[in-house]
Amino acid sequence: AQTVTQSQPEMSVQEAETVTLSCTYDTSESDYYLFWYKQPPSRQMILVIRQEAYKQQNATENRFSVNFQKAAKSFSLKISDSQLGDAAMYFCAYRSGSGSARQLTFGSGTQLTVLP
């Protein structure tokens, strides 16, 4: 079974600075997808960014980018120019690329605080 580990329960960053959230995963599959989700106090999970394992290029979405190290099974999220609205719980998630099951396996999350 796949596992996702987020070793930083809490992180803080100064507004306008850059922060990196860590994630490692364990899988024997070669075809899979990785995601970062944001969960604000409203509880609704919002997709931040996704990465296909077969792509070597790291995904980027505006101020959000990932560092995908397939051999090391590492998938970190970098937030540049942090804003107060970025404060939330961030979850790393894994999804298999095969089979009919589409479920996401989530890590335990990192609570990000943005300091003004």
Added chain:
Amino acid sequence: EAGVAQSPRYKIIEKRQSVAFWCNPISGHATLYWYQQILGQGPKLLIQFQNNGVVDDSQLPKDRFSAERLKGVDSTLKIQPAKLEDSAVYLCASSLGGTTNEKLFFGSGTQLSVL
């Protein structure tokens, strides 16, 4: 476009009582998921539907939890009888159901407190 709707938003019950949660996915989404999120943890899949059929319910405690998706649209998740450890947020999500890299859309969840 309307998002995934869930109700109620909060529910407080006593142990051994029963409770039901309702989810209305985005129109046209064939796949529907129920996740359980215990405080301080990431969401854990309980059950996945493809239209009105169950794809995966391996982590659903079937002695007390049940779920159905009538006509492949709305879904209800029931707990009977509830235990203290069922206190959690129950999240519903939906997706088109076509590809493995497709986006999941989540509702705002139902926060259940079992006293």
